[in-house]
Amino acid sequence: MTTLSVSEPVLVDSSGWLEYITSDTKADLFAPYFEKGIILLVPTVVLYEVRKILLSRQRNTLADQFISAASRCTVIPFDEKIALRAVAVSLDHRLAMADAIVYASAEANGAVLVTTDAHFSGLPGVTVL
Numbered sequence: 600m601t602t603l604s605v606s607e608p609v610l611v612d613s614s615g616w617l618e619y620i621t622s623d624t625k626a627d628l629f630a631p632y633f634e635k636g637i638i639l640l641v642p643t644v645v646l647y648e649v650r651k652i653l654l655s656r657q658r659n660t661l662a663d664q665f666i667s668a669a670s671r672c673t674v675i676p677f678d679e680k681i682a683l684r685a686v687a688v689s690l691d692h693r694l695a696m697a698d699a700i701v702y703a704s705a706e707a708n709g710a711v712l713v714t715t716d717a718h719f720s721g722l723p724g725v726t727v728l
């Protein structure tokens with residue numbers, strides 16, 4: 600894990616939220632990002648992905664807990680600037696749409712992207728756990 604200042608924003612992607620909120624195998628790796636007073640950013644696409652996955656697994660209570668926790672973070676809307684940057688990111692790095700939106704959201708807000716998804720490996724500003 601990269602040592603972060605509490606003033607440096609962090610964007611934890613859907614994989615990280617799911618690991619943490621479900622107490623999965625990598626939950627402990629994500630715990631410092633959720634428990635140390637770090638500025639957390641949450642793109643709207645992460646709200647969608649995580650809630651949908653939790654509800655599809657019939658984890659309604661966890662879905663509600665996720666929304667409660669995410670609403671205490673800074674929610675990043677999917678706007679024109681991020682949409683246009685996501686197109687370039689997707690083409691340049693061969694990322695799927697949601698991943699490109701997440702990465703473009705982190706870039707646009709000067710945040711470190713923290714994930715378990717290996718397809719982000721090697722991209723600037725990304726910490727893969």
